[in-house]
Amino acid sequence: MFERRTTRGIMVGKVAVGGGAPITVQSMTITKTADVEGTLQQIYALAAAGCDIVRCTCNEQAAAEGLAQIVPRSPIPIIADIHHQYKMALAAMDAGVHGLRLNPGNIRKPEHIRAVASEARDRNISIRIGVNGGSLDPELYERHGGLTASAMVESAMRELAYFQEVDFDLVKISVKASNVPLMVEAYRMLSEVTDVPLHLGVTEAGPLPGGYLKATAGIATLLLEGIGDTIRYSLTADPVEEARAGRQLLEALGLRERKNVDLIACPSCGRAEIDVIDVANRAQAAFADRKLPLQIAVMGCVVNGPGEAREADLGIAAGNKRGHLFVKGRNVAVVPESEMVESLVEWAEFIHEHGTDAAIARADTVLAEREAARDRAKAIDDKGEDANHDHDRIVEIRKTVAGQ
Numbered sequence: 001m002f003e004r005r006t007t008r009g010i011m012v013g014k015v016a017v018g019g020g021a022p023i024t025v026q027s028m029t030i031t032k033t034a035d036v037e038g039t040l041q042q043i044y045a046l047a048a049a050g051c052d053i054v055r056c057t058c059n060e061q062a063a064a065e066g067l068a069q070i071v072p073r074s075p076i077p078i079i080a081d082i083h084h085q086y087k088m089a090l091a092a093m094d095a096g097v098h099g100l101r102l103n104p105g106n107i108r109k110p111e112h113i114r115a116v117a118s119e120a121r122d123r124n125i126s127i128r129i130g131v132n133g134g135s136l137d138p139e140l141y142e143r144h145g146g147l148t149a150s151a152m153v154e155s156a157m158r159e160l161a162y163f164q165e166v167d168f169d170l171v172k173i174s175v176k177a178s179n180v181p182l183m184v185e186a187y188r189m190l191s192e193v194t195d196v197p198l199h200l201g202v203t204e205a206g207p208l209p210g211g212y213l214k215a216t217a218g219i220a221t222l223l224l225e226g227i228g229d230t231i232r233y234s235l236t237a238d239p240v241e242e243a244r245a246g247r248q249l250l251e252a253l254g255l256r257e258r259k260n261v262d263l264i265a266c267p268s269c270g271r272a273e274i275d276v277i278d279v280a281n282r283a284q285a286a287f288a289d290r291k292l293p294l295q296i297a298v299m300g301c302v303v304n305g306p307g308e309a310r311e312a313d314l315g316i317a318a319g320n321k322r323g324h325l326f327v328k329g330r331n332v333a334v335v336p337e338s339e340m341v342e343s344l345v346e347w348a349e350f351i352h353e354h355g356t357d358a359a360i361a362r363a364d365t366v367l368a369e370r371e372a373a374r375d376r377a378k379a380i381d382d383k384g385e386d387a388n389h390d391h392d393r394i395v396e397i398r399k400t401v402a403g404q
């Protein structure tokens with residue numbers, strides 16, 4: 001669909017980043033890293049929600065000691081987040097982490113940077129150069145006249161040069177900002193000057209739903225330009241939401257194989273015969289933890305629903321107090337309105353196990369289509385061809401304008 005920029009491939013533990021590998025989802029724990037059991041519980045929840053790589057803060061000796069116990073029990077690679085204290089980077093490597101994140105804005109002594117990179121090189125541990133608009137090196141801030149894309153890119157490239165001095169190249173880079181256009185500009189600029197894999201994110205995107213919007217605007221824009229190898233939603237929310245959002249975005253863009261239900265639903269309108277919002281929400285909750293790689297539609301009326309969602313693997317449309325189930329656009333069953341969600345779940349599980357052809361084959365499609373046609377005719381009879389009357393209105397508007 002769109003060409004991805006070619007980057008160097010690196011490994012973070014057993015997970016490949018860049019070099020054409022599938023784009024990965026990252027998140028960060030919000031527990032104290034010294035709380036080993038609490039942190040592991042969160043890591044398992046993140047992994048179940050689609051997180052591929054997780055970051056934990058390593059801000060004190062107790063955190064590094066916690067990491068030594070967490071790393072061997074984690075189902076996904078662990079990255080230690082380091083600010084200010086380069087010694088914490090060395091301690092995290094002793095703990096066995098698979099990667100580090102260094103902030104060039106607050107570890108600035110070249111000898112410290114080189115010491116960490118040399119150790120990482122010897123241990124085959126990757127490092128992310130994590131430039132953050134909010135903690136940019138003051139000297140760069142001054143020289144560039146404020147926070148600019150070029151200042152962030154210069155910060156990253158300067159750090160990269162220190163790494164190159166000690167022959168360390170297991171690197172990825174991020175240039176995050178909370179301002180979306182600035183972040184997009186910085187990543188575009190960076191992708192022109194290096195083939196190092198890029199970690200995308202809008203920093204401090206904030207609470208939901210604004211956080212989703214800002215993070216998606218920045219990350220999706222770049223992904224659609226072929227830029228980006230790994231992503232993180234930085235939300236002020238349970239980190240499981242970050243993992244879910246990252247995974248959903250990649251599935252929606254066709255950048256990761258579908259593992260979860262893609263629930264589509266009509267926005268409802270004057271023709272709807274059910275509370276579409278309520279049924280769609282209940283369907284979403286029912287499918288939230290079921291790993292079914294299917295597109296499932298909830299449509300408010302049988303007049304337009306089955307046709308508009310004919311590409312869905314499975315769908316349901318309301319009509320005359322009944323739910324009309326359809327598979328790949330073929331009517332397969334009629335169920336009471338109160339059982340719409342339960343029926344969707346049952347048919348989805350059958351399709352997942354046996355496929356859509358088997359689902360159509362087990363149905364009495366002739367009877368189901370006859371019932372749907374009857375309810376469709378009744379709805380049209382009750383509400384007219386178009387409940388919104390938009391066509392009639394357009395004809396009136398044209399007559400009015402032509403008469404002037």
Ligand code: SF4
Nearest residue numbers: 266268269272300301
């Ligand atoms: S016409 Fe039917 S399917 Fe389309 S938005 Fe209205 S209720 Fe939903």
